[in-house]
Amino acid sequence: MSAPDARATRYPPVEASPSGTPLPLRQCQQxxxxxAPHGAEWECPDCMAEWREYQALRRELAYPGLL
Structure with missing residues (x-):
């Protein structure tokens, strides 16, 4: 692996905000x-969606037919 490739994997590209300043990236806890977090998020959007699906399934199993 050449040096530019190593740098690309070590430091992923930073997304820019609408004003052009780079957004701080956070690592998902899951x-x-x-x-790029929105507020105080510590899970990525994929993990948050999976968690919501899990909670919906738990509610459906706990209270069948009520929801």
Whole structure:
């Protein structure tokens, strides 16, 4: 692996905000993926969606037919 390739994997590209300043990336506490947080998020959007699906399934199993 050449030096530019090593740098690209070590430091992933930073997304820019609408004003052009780079957004701070955070690492997901569940899967380790880097993402741009909105507020105080510590899980990436994929993990948050999976958690919501899990909670909906638990509610459906706990209260069948009520929801």
């Amino acid at each position: 899967c380790g993926q880097l993402f």
